[in-house]
Amino acid sequence: MNALTQPKHIIVTEVGTRDGFQAEPVFIATERKVDVINGLIDAGVQSFETTSFVSPRAVPQLADATEVMAQVQRKPGVRLTALVPNARGAERAAAAKVDMMACFVSASETHCQANLNKSIVAALADVHEFTPIARQFNIPVRGAVATAFGCPFEGEVATQSVLDIIAAYHADGVRHITLGDTTGMATPPVVRRTVRAIQARFPDVLIALHFHNTRGIGLANVMTGLELGVVEFESSIGGLGGCPFAPGATGNICTEDLVYLLHECGYHTGIDLEALAAVARSVQDWMGKPLPGQYMRSGPRLKRSDLASVRRAVG
Numbered sequence: 001m002n003a004l005t006q007p008k009h010i011i012v013t014e015v016g017t018r019d020g021f022q023a024e025p026v027f028i029a030t031e032r033k034v035d036v037i038n039g040l041i042d043a044g045v046q047s048f049e050t051t052s053f054v055s056p057r058a059v060p061q062l063a064d065a066t067e068v069m070a071q072v073q074r075k076p077g078v079r080l081t082a083l084v085p086n087a088r089g090a091e092r093a094a095a096a097k098v099d100m101m102a103c104f105v106s107a108s109e110t111h112c113q114a115n116l117n118k119s120i121v122a123a124l125a126d127v128h129e130f131t132p133i134a135r136q137f138n139i140p141v142r143g144a145v146a147t148a149f150g151c152p153f154e155g156e157v158a159t160q161s162v163l164d165i166i167a168a169y170h171a172d173g174v175r176h177i178t179l180g181d182t183t184g185m186a187t188p189p190v191v192r193r194t195v196r197a198i199q200a201r202f203p204d205v206l207i208a209l210h211f212h213n214t215r216g217i218g219l220a221n222v223m224t225g226l227e228l229g230v231v232e233f234e235s236s237i238g239g240l241g242g243c244p245f246a247p248g249a250t251g252n253i254c255t256e257d258l259v260y261l262l263h264e265c266g267y268h269t270g271i272d273l274e275a276l277a278a279v280a281r282s283v284q285d286w287m288g289k290p291l292p293g294q295y296m297r298s299g300p301r302l303k304r305s306d307l308a309s310v311r312r313a314v315g
């Protein structure tokens, strides 16, 4: 990057309000959710997986999807996506005026059964059924591939299985794909071979990467994604998250840690990092438990400590 080139813009999609809040054992009050989303929009976050229009019986934590969508601030340039599992969900999401619908299918048959209670073929049939509804309302659809980098039940996931799901999405007009690392099994080499295979076969598809930090290398995987030209990453504020249907799943990579990394590497996000960290601290405060995010504790790299306040080692 030199003075003549603009810093490259990276889209940071906040998924904590869906992936994170869904994983909490208790229902988080609608006004709290709305406050978090509004605070993040004020901090400059422009893309959200806001909530989910799955059956409230299946995911009671997000039963207030319609209310959340009605109450959050709407700002030009801010994209509020919601998860949609089927035609019924698509109708509710369209009525709630989402900017984008997201669907997901697991690349592993066992995880698909455990997570969606249906086969990959049946899940893709649901997508095929609801995409015309999205089209009718002119709402773009994002197709997520869960367990794209490995499955806690089946182990290695063949790149071909990922390509097959994307091919089905593509045939339904989907051009935004998210590769979900549901249980943190991605590594830089796995990310490289998977993303490269998709870029080669589907050059018109925009890839977003969704990493969990289960094994501590979520941000290393982001660096690999950046090298491959990926311009969108999903993360959650404070590192909230997990997948209730996948054993051992821990939080997403942390939004403020991700933004810190991106800014230090010279990328542009449009996000005010300190305002973002303040939102993370407030979420941690009202949740009443430490969240995994690290930037919110440490602050800027060049922050100067006051020498007088540092306790000296004695002896």
Ligand code: ZN
Residues within 6 Å of the ligand: 019, 180, 181, 182, 210, 212, 241, 242, 243, 252
């Ligand atoms: Zn996730």
